[in-house]
Amino acid sequence: MVSCHDCHLLSRMPKISGQQVAHCPRCGVVLHQRKPNSIMRTWALVITAMIFYVPANVLPMTVTSALGTTQADTIMSGVIYFIHSGSWEIALVVFVASIFIPFLKFIIIIYLLLSVQFKSIKRPRDRTILYRITGAVGRWSMVDIFVVTILIALVQLGFLANIAAGPAAIYFATMVVITMVAAESFDPRLIWDVVDEKHE
Amino acid sequence: MHQIACHECDLIHDIPPMPTRGAACCVRCGAVLLRAQANSIDRTIAWTTAGLVLYVVAVTFPFLAMRSGSIIQETALLTGIQQLYSQGIYMLAFLVLLTCILIPLGQMLGLLYIFIPLKLNVRVKFAIPVFRLFQHFKPWSMMEIYMLGILIAMVKLGKMATIVPGLAVIAFGLLIFVLNFAITAVDSHMVWERLGGES
Numbered sequence A: 001m002v003s004c005h006d007c008h009l010l011s012r013m014p015k016i017s018g019q020q021v022a023h024c025p026r027c028g029v030v031l032h033q034r035k036p037n038s039i040m041r042t043w044a045l046v047i048t049a050m051i052f053y054v055p056a057n058v059l060p061m062t063v064t065s066a067l068g069t070t071q072a073d074t075i076m077s078g079v080i081y082f083i084h085s086g087s088w089e090i091a092l093v094v095f096v097a098s099i100f101i102p103f104l105k106f107i108i109i110i111y112l113l114l115s116v117q118f119k120s121i122k123r124p125r126d127r128t129i130l131y132r133i134t135g136a137v138g139r140w141s142m143v144d145i146f147v148v149t150i151l152i153a154l155v156q157l158g159f160l161a162n163i164a165a166g167p168a169a170i171y172f173a174t175m176v177v178i179t180m181v182a183a184e185s186f187d188p189r190l191i192w193d194v195v196d197e198k199h200e
Numbered sequence B: 001m002h003q004i005a006c007h008e009c010d011l012i013h014d015i016p017p018m019p020t021r022g023a024a025c026c027v028r029c030g031a032v033l034l035r036a037q038a039n040s041i042d043r044t045i046a047w048t049t050a051g052l053v054l055y056v057v058a059v060t061f062p063f064l065a066m067r068s069g070s071i072i073q074e075t076a077l078l079t080g081i082q083q084l085y086s087q088g089i090y091m092l093a094f095l096v097l098l099t100c101i102l103i104p105l106g107q108m109l110g111l112l113y114i115f116i117p118l119k120l121n122v123r124v125k126f127a128i129p130v131f132r133l134f135q136h137f138k139p140w141s142m143m144e145i146y147m148l149g150i151l152i153a154m155v156k157l158g159k160m161a162t163i164v165p166g167l168a169v170i171a172f173g174l175l176i177f178v179l180n181f182a183i184t185a186v187d188s189h190m191v192w193e194r195l196g197g198e199s
Helices: A038-058 A075-084 A088-117 A124-154 A168-185 A189-199 B040-060 B079-086 B090-120 B127-140 B143-158 B167-184 B188-198
Strands: A062-066 A069-073 A162-165 B003-005 B012-014 B022-025 B032-036 B064-068 B071-075 B162-165
Touching: A038 A075, A038 A088, A038 A168, A062 A124, A069 A075, A075 A088, A088 A124, A088 A168, A088 A189, A088 B143, A124 A162, A124 A168, A124 A189, A124 B064, A124 B071, A124 B079, A124 B090, A124 B127, A124 B143, A168 B090, A168 B127, B040 B090, B040 B167, B079 B090, B090 B127, B090 B143, B090 B167, B090 B188, B127 B188, B143 B162, B143 B167
Parallel strands: none
Antiparallel strands: A062 A069, A062 A162, B003 B012, B022 B032, B064 B071, B064 B162
């Protein structure tokens, strides 16, 4: 029996070989017992995202020019600016969303991957909950990109004040997108496959 | 169809008769299998239509204005995207356009395309691919994250200027809630049974 990942219909998997594919009788999409190549794809995506994480944090996110002087700000220097100007709550939000959450996602996804590859049967339900949290929380990292978008829309006053997006922005956005896809490509049923195997 | 497999741990469950409200969860891992939705069709159509009206307001009216002394800079929802485009960062402009403008609109149009025929008991072509796309793009609708971005930007600029919210930003804020209500009103199990049964 195989469950369609789109319409959740349970159908009998026919015997197919090699290049043949089976389609869901209700919605027509290709049926897979598990997400194809889940482990390899997730590893590839999470490693790529980690590589992008470096320029996203090292290069400047915004370049502010005011009355002739130019200031380049990275994500971290933006956080520090908020702390110094008294809004530590905003500093916390930006730090958590842009620096902490992506980092946490990397760790959780790698942990989930290793736990499946090393055939761990410990705490499968907790690991499934970790998978759910990772998927739900990742998109919030995009907030910094939207902050930059709004800033550059508002602060276009020529010589007086001018904000432009820095090179980090595209690396950061790409990293968030890739981590979202990485979390989506991991099949949590693999966690339970190991548990079921060991019980037989 | 009387059985369903948990999409997170693959345990097969018999579908119980659902109450008017409540959710059926996987006994092993706790994932939500089905959620009961009373009056799904009417509620979805109602919320989605309201959402479309708010959407038009949000996109056309002035969004935010920044006042510093005698200088006023007025912007629309699309201004930031236009700025990214004119600064040459095409990919980012497209990404923001997609997640905050196109996908929410697509969700609302898609929902109407599926639910109005359901209400009228007619068949339309491509209903199944449209609903599949709707389900796939759910995490990519990021309007509420954009809202948080607005708040942060307001704090950042609050020192040097006053940020004046326009009509569009109020509509945008309401739209976030309305679209959320519309999406949660969707009973996907019911939709799949209807769409699948008719083909």
